[in-house]
Amino acid sequence: MLDMRMISQYLPDFFEALFETLKVAALSGVFALIIGTVVGIISTMKSKLAIIPVGIYTGFIRSTPLLVQLYFVHYGLPITGIMLTSFQSAIIAFSLNSGAYISEIVRGGLTSMDKGQSEASRALGLSWFQTMRLIILPQVFKKILPPLISQFSYLIKDTSLAAVLVIPELTYTARKIAARTYMPFESFGIPMLMYFGIYLILALLSHLIGGKKEPARSARRWFGFGKVV
Amino acid sequence: MLKNIDLDVYESDVLVLCGPSGAGKSTLLRCINMLEHYHEGTIEVLGKDIKSSRANLSYVRKNSGMVFQHFNLFPHISVMDNVALAPIHVKKMPKDQAYEKAKSLLDQVGLSAKYDAYPGQLSGGQKQRVAIARALAMDPKLMLFDEPTSALDPEMIKEVLDVMIKLALGGMTMIIVSHEMGFAREVANKVGFLDDGKIIELTPKNEFFTNPRSERTKEFLSKIL
Numbered sequence: 001m002l003d004m005r006m007i008s009q010y011l012p013d014f015f016e017a018l019f020e021t022l023k024v025a026a027l028s029g030v031f032a033l034i035i036g037t038v039v040g041i042i043s044t045m046k047s048k049l050a051i052i053p054v055g056i057y058t059g060f061i062r063s064t065p066l067l068v069q070l071y072f073v074h075y076g077l078p079i080t081g082i083m084l085t086s087f088q089s090a091i092i093a094f095s096l097n098s099g100a101y102i103s104e105i106v107r108g109g110l111t112s113m114d115k116g117q118s119e120a121s122r123a124l125g126l127s128w129f130q131t132m133r134l135i136i137l138p139q140v141f142k143k144i145l146p147p148l149i150s151q152f153s154y155l156i157k158d159t160s161l162a163a164v165l166v167i168p169e170l171t172y173t174a175r176k177i178a179a180r181t182y183m184p185f186e187s188f189g190i191p192m193l194m195y196f197g198i199y200l201i202l203a204l205l206s207h208l209i210g211g212k213k214e215p216a217r218s219a220r221r222w223f224g225f226g227k228v229v
Numbered sequence: 230m231l232k233n234i235d236l237d238v239y240e241s242d243v244l245v246l247c248g249p250s251g252a253g254k255s256t257l258l259r260c261i262n263m264l265e266h267y268h269e270g271t272i273e274v275l276g277k278d279i280k281s282s283r284a285n286l287s288y289v290r291k292n293s294g295m296v297f298q299h300f301n302l303f304p305h306i307s308v309m310d311n312v313a314l315a316p317i318h319v320k321k322m323p324k325d326q327a328y329e330k331a332k333s334l335l336d337q338v339g340l341s342a343k344y345d346a347y348p349g350q351l352s353g354g355q356k357q358r359v360a361i362a363r364a365l366a367m368d369p370k371l372m373l374f375d376e377p378t379s380a381l382d383p384e385m386i387k388e389v390l391d392v393m394i395k396l397a398l399g400g401m402t403m404i405i406v407s408h409e410m411g412f413a414r415e416v417a418n419k420v421g422f423l424d425d426g427k428i429i430e431l432t433p434k435n436e437f438f439t440n441p442r443s444e445r446t447k448e449f450l451s452k453i454l
Contacts, residue, residue, distance in 0.1 A: 116301035119264050120360075124315040124367060125291035134318060139305050 017173035028094035036102025061100035294364025354385030
């Protein structure tokens with residue numbers, strides 16, 4: 001049933017596309033982490049001036065479809081004079097989208113920190129920035145690593161939407177090959193396995209980091225990352 | 230919460246603040262390095278009005294040490310790093326020098342064997358001794374203790390008090406919120422009694438225990454001694 005000749009012929013293309021997918025995901029992931037950390041910190045501040053714009057940003061991102069955000073950045077922004085390549089548009093949309101979700105994770109981590117940590121830091125004369133960098137954030141990131149990894153796995157799956165901007169990532173390539181070969185089973189089956197493979201690796205990673213104290217007992221927990229954001 | 234506080238502490242004073250819970254002892258102590266904000270009045274520490282500028286507050290924090298009831302050690306770094314952190318990042322001390330200092334301070338509090346341990350691996354008494362070493366690493370001119378033994382098992386209280394006694398005998402200026410009356414008797418030179426946000430009594434130690442002036446103090450002492 002499976003056409004092995006087709007698979008072996010197109011496998012290099014699929015791997016090239018996988019690399020593109022990972023490139024988009026990794027770049028967006030890094031920017032999203034930076035955005036999410038900054039926004040997460042701001043969202044724990046007391047000043048309304050800080051909280052309101054942050055609330056609008058996260059609220060807006062989380063209540064609109066990613067696909068529309070993607071279209072808006074790529075086709076909407078040029079009207080304001082901002083011209084972007086489809087690759088740039090995708091990175092911006094994914095970073096802003098994932099950043100909003102990550103900011104919530106970071107905020108949760110920050111508010112769960114014991115106040116004594118920052119009090120002890122201040123009493124020692126550390127500045128606010130030093131306290132964040134040396135004391136608070138290292139502990140927060142250790143704590144939120146499992147949900148962060150799971151957020152990153154969502155991001156990888158979301159990058160399939162970049163296909164609509166003709167970025168030669170896995171989903172776009174699959175569609176192209178399917179159209180050319182008329183073999184949709186293989187053409188979409190291979191990317192599926194590849195997405196699943198990445199997910200599995202991340203799930204395992206998350207499990208190894210987050211589940212040390214409490215080993216996973218069921219497949220549901222394992223595939224569900226144990227901790228849903 | 231605090232009312233009409235008028236308090237002078239001089240160099241090498243060891244002042245123990247006691248009183249019922251909710252009296253404002255900890256709040257008063259935390260005002261001294263502005264972990265707690267106050268609305269009226271002035272607090273001058275080491276000759277600086279801490280509210281008048283950030284520089285003054287920062288000077289006071291760098292030159293005073295604080296020990297907390299719940300230790301507040303940094304759990305993600307080793308005991309040595311806990312002690313060396315502030316000298317390295319606040320005083321910009323060279324790293325090897327800071328670690329040498331950390332070692333000698335940990336030796337002083339009897340934790341030579343625990344340089345590389347993490348706070349989570351220590352007992353309460355050991356944690357509090359690390360916390361004292363951490364505060365001392367900044368060469369403070371003033372030490373603030375906020376119920377340093379209240380969260381400890383009874384058998385660990387002595388090891389912490391011993392360190393504090395050594396410090397007091399070495400001439401350190403100390404303000405201590407504590408219920409340890411035995412300790413107050415031994416090393417304090419002044420004892421303050423607070424109730425309902427007010428300093429009811431502030432007298433030299435001997436007078437405090439033998440001849441308290443206010444009825445409220447007498448009542449308190451009769452209950453705890």
